[in-house]
Amino acid sequence: MSFPAAPRLIEVRRHLLKDNDLRARALRQRFRAAGVRVASFVASPGAGKTALLEALLGRLGGCRAAVLVGDLATDNDAQRLARAACGRARVRQISTGTLCHLEARMIEASLEGWPIEQLDLLLIENVGNLVCPSSFDLGEDVRCVLASVTEGEDKPLKYPTIFNSADIAAITKLDLAAAAGCDLPLLRANIDAVRPGMPVFEVSSRTGDGLGPLLAAIAG
């Protein structure tokens, strides 16, 4: 049995998305002009977005980076990331309240006071959600979708839009693959079925496996 959204909600979503697209386009132009590369990360809650960013921040070398991190509540992730950055990257929390995704207007507002032309890389961690973030362009150059080995191999088939809206995929928690009984070739095949040819990186933030190639794809 299939259900479309109520007509009135669709109308309002269209209006919001158009506004978001215009703002995202302006952001993208601003990032290009400032010479800053922007990558966003989308995934389920608990797929390992913050752990991945912590691990990547430790590998940035001389790259001048900043992080925006979205959550409904708490600034736990911003605190974790600030610790991982050891003062080498600016970190700012975006609290969305009851909203289940980031929007371009939040990125705009959160950049206030940051001299983005002094940055090489801006990383954006979205709210943990495999549905709604797919509809909101944030002006990023590359969108990375995470699928952890503990989530089940069928997530790309069940949440196709978020995989379709991404540019690269990271299979996270590789160190747990055996314990979780994850069929990695099947997970890769399901990603490829939804988004043929999308680059896929197998990584473990805990052991560091695979982080180099992923960082190269993100940093461009």
Place this chain on the structure above:
Amino acid sequence: MSFPAAPRLIEVRRHLLKDNDLRARALRQRFRAAGVRVASFVASPGAGKTALLEALLGRLGGCRAAVLVGDLATDNDAQRLARAACGRARVRQISTGTLCHLEARMIEASLEGWPIEQLDLLLIENVGNLVCPSSFDLGEDVRCVLASVTEGEDKPLKYPTIFNSADIAAITKLDLAAAAGCDLPLLRANIDAVRPGMPVFEVSSRTGDGLGPLLAAIAG
């Protein structure tokens, strides 16, 4: 930095929620009159909702059960659950398209043709999402929120509304707790901080640990 939803969206959400509440109330009266107990399950994608329902379906004994399962795309879960039920329970898929949660109108429509007065227990698996399902009453008697040991101990703090809207919590994938390095007392403390006194069950669908007490709480 905090962001409220846009005013126009709030207005439409209010309208939708009011409509949903009226439908949910009618559903609840109908379920009571028919003598059917209704439990719903909410969690992140990949937290183990379907695996838990598979395991519970195998333990129902003479209980006459049915399952409604929501997903954006595919009927993979309905197929899995139908196999697990071995013909002892009716299973029906609800495809939400782009919608990230179930609504009462979908439950209403999906019950068409089912003689619910012949059921003892109706199980509803929501779309994998820790945000929006919290706002939509489905007429259930008990809402069970799942938190898997692989997701990180802070999920209750970061997604408080879904834990607040639940009646019981199940900590899933207990067999992976050591491999994932999960601090179970901390996870329990975080659940209790958000929803003091909520019953919490530690379970493994793989080994069967803890399923008996959880099933007793669900079946009422």
